Amino acid sequence: MPTTTDVLTISSLLSKFNEPETLKMAKLGRELRAKGVDVIDLSLGEPDFDTPVHIKEAAKKAIDDNWSHYTPVAGYPDLREAVCTKLKRDNNLDYKAENIVVSTGAKQSLANAILAVVDAGDEVIIPAPFWVTYSELVKIAGGVAVIVPTSMEDNYKITPATLESYITPKSKLFLFSSPCNPSGSVYTKDELEGLAEVFRKNPGIYIISDEIYEYINFIGKHESIAQFDELKDRIIIINGLSKGFAMTGYRLGYIAASVPVAKACEKLQGQFTSGTNSITQKAAVVAFTTDLKPSMEMTQEFARRRERVKELIATIPGWKCAQPDGAFYVFPEVDYYFGKSDGENKIENADDLCMYLLNVAHVSTVTGRAFGNPKCIRLSFANSLPKIEAAYARIKEVLAKLK
Ligand SMILES: Cc1ncc(COP(=O)(O)O)c(C=O)c1O
Structure with a gap:
């Protein structure tokens, strides 16, 4: 036996x-x-x-107001609107609620987005150093993580020429964070424009732009690669509450993406976890629409x-x-x-x-x-x-x- x-x-x-x-x-x-x-x-x-006091108050109020039922898979409508307000206020980006999917942390947003666009054998270009989870999620999706070394001399940022040299007919996704965990490097508008130029020549590649450290920037204004309009349909912005609002335990992340990608993420999440925590979502509405002091x-x-x-x-x-x-x-x-x-x-x-x-x-x-x-x-x-x-x-x- x-x-x-x-x-x-x-x-x-x-x-x-x-x-x-x-x-x-x-x-x-x-x-x-x-x-x-x-x-x-x-x-x-x-x-x-x-966590800032006014956000904690919003969470307490949500409990008292009995926001305790299952939530819509993609997030409460007022929260998805609040994310759009934030994207306009901070990044001058125009998104509608239909482009936003709220998840249980930016980690889940990333998992959804990668599973939504990567097929078995697809190549995902990831400049190194990168956040530990990126390569592993790509493997879970059956994709091939193509790790591109960068140098300290380039402040650990990928150059357009290097990016171009790693693109093959199998390239499906480019995945990076700015500000970067772990290097702390931050891409300037000009540097993003350089990368955008390469993507314009390669229309089959999605771009995941992980902006979870947006507010922790020591050199000035945060720049998002989504500002280049012609690329916007291929860009999946990842952001959330964890780092900028000191709310890691609340577990809320979101994507801003094209409607087909947003729908795909919603479908995946509908099977994995459903909508994220109701109390957190109500707190997030306040976080995204009030003073960033x-x-x-x-x-x-x-x-x-x-x-x-x-x-x-x-x-x-x-x-x-x-x-x-x-x-x-x-x-x-x-x-x-x-x-x-x-x-x-x-x-x-x-x-x-x-x-x-x-x-x-x-x-x-x-x-x-x-x-x-x-x-x-x-x-x-x-x-x-x-x-x-x-x-x-x-x-x-x-x-x-x-x-
Ligand atoms: C670059 C990066 N993206 C995403 C995340 C995930 O954040 P969350 O706590 O919202 O899942 C982290 C957390 O360490 C991170 O460093």
Whole structure:
């Protein structure tokens, strides 16, 4: 008789993609902390601020007003209108409610959008470094993630010539974030225009523009590639509440896209999760239509930390770093330490360095391998300045032991 473990198998899909390295590091950090170790978390992908008071009030009111039933799959009509208002106010983009689908986080919006346009064997061009989830969602959809390296000299941004050189008859989608997680790079209008020119020559390619860090921008106005009208039907904007409003746990993201893509996403979501949380949706209407002052204050604090982190990194031998223009991460090259050892721990790669920093310095970071650049590690500055100062002091001390 075969045993249960012989006959009960997990589907082959599961072996095709990885769990997010960011969540893995956060888990390892939590486990160490549970053993009483004072771990400083620089692996964090979320603002360390509270949700603005007026948005919390809207959520409480939604509970009292009994917004407790199933919601329309694509989101409440007033919320989809509020997203259009936001897109006009902040980005001067004209969308109608029919172009908007609201989901349980930008992650679900991305999953919907990728599943909506990628067929088995389609190529998806992703400039590296990229957010860990992109390549894995492409694999889940049966597509082929075509990872395009970029350089620190180009501030980790893809150039039009490089983009063009990776386009093949199988290219179906281009997927990028600006501001970028993990590099913090932000595309200017001119740079986006350069990429748009390549897309004009290649009409069969969709573009997913992940703008979840829109408000955390240290260099000025956010630019969306959707501003180039001739491309608008092929562009799928991804955005949401998580980063700009410090609302990661509320779980709300959205797409703005052409009607066929929006309908496809709605159909997919109708089978997976239905509409997202009713309370969150009511809070989101307020978030998207009221004063952005609290978001801008958070960004000012991130900007202060960024300045300090730049100084701290400059004191670490061998670390090289492009300046982050947005988001709340730094992504230094750390390969100077590869091949070194403290006598006990041998550092072969970025994974080893992250584990060394976690186990010896008690600072959690994330390996650049997960983001498509194995020479780097990602350190968040979504933590208080005293914690950041303490973390870098520890890092410096333990790196000095590596010979
Ligand atoms: C670039 C990027 N896109 C999307 C997301 C997902 O955000 P959400 O919390 O809305 O699912 C994240 C979260 O870390 C991110 O960094």
